[in-house]
Each structure stands twice: as C-alpha cells, then as structure tokens.
Amino acid sequence: MAPEPQLPNEPDDDPEAYVGLARQEAEERAGGRGWSTVRSLPPGALITMEYRAGRLNFEVENGRVRRSWRG
Known part of the structure; x- marks a missing residue:
C-alpha cells in the first residue's frame, strides 16, 4: 500500500x-500569517471546488472581504 501523502501545514488562523x-x-x-x-474572488464567481492545503479564499465585494474560507 502506498504511504499517505504529507499535506503542507496550514496556518493556525481563523x-x-x-x-x-x-x-x-x-x-x-x-500572506504574513x-x-x-x-x-480573491467576486461574489458568484465560478470556481473549482478542489481543496488546496495552504490556500485562503476571499469573496470580495466593493473592495471588502465578505466571506473567507480555507482551501
């Protein structure tokens, strides 16, 4: 059986x-954390849903972060 891949650590950040x-x-x-x-994405943007360790997503409207999630 192949070993499980090692995923990069994600920041301990909310x-x-x-x-x-x-x-x-x-x-x-x-970036600093x-x-x-x-x-950064506009509201309603079509995106792929694959999880990427170490990635932080922002939904930005009128220049401000409206929503944020990992992956």
Missing part, C-alpha cells in the same frame, strides 16, 4: 477574522 477587511489588507495579512496562496 478565516472569519478577515471578513470586513479591505481586500489588500486581508491579502497582506494572510503563512498562507501560501490567497485567492
């Missing part, structure tokens, strides 16, 4: 803490 921040501030903070990828 995605909800980014809600309400300006997009640029949220992206800079996430160790997220390897930060993805």
Whole structure:
C-alpha cells in the first residue's frame, strides 16, 4: 500500500477574522500569517471546488472581504 501523502501545514488562523477587511489588507495579512496562496474572488464567481492545503479564499465585494474560507 502506498504511504499517505504529507499535506503542507496550514496556518493556525481563523478565516472569519478577515471578513470586513479591505481586500489588500486581508491579502497582506494572510500572506504574513503563512498562507501560501490567497485567492480573491467576486461574489458568484465560478470556481473549482478542489481543496488546496495552504490556500485562503476571499469573496470580495466593493473592495471588502465578505466571506473567507480555507482551501
């Protein structure tokens, strides 16, 4: 049997803490806290749903983070 893959560690960070921040501030903070990828999306954007360890997603409306989630 093949060994289980080692997933990169994710920062010990609460995605909800980014809600309400300006997009640029949220992206800079996430990078500083160790997220390897930060993805900012408009509301209703079509995205793939694969989970990527180390990625933080933002739904941004009017320049502010409206929703944030891992993967």
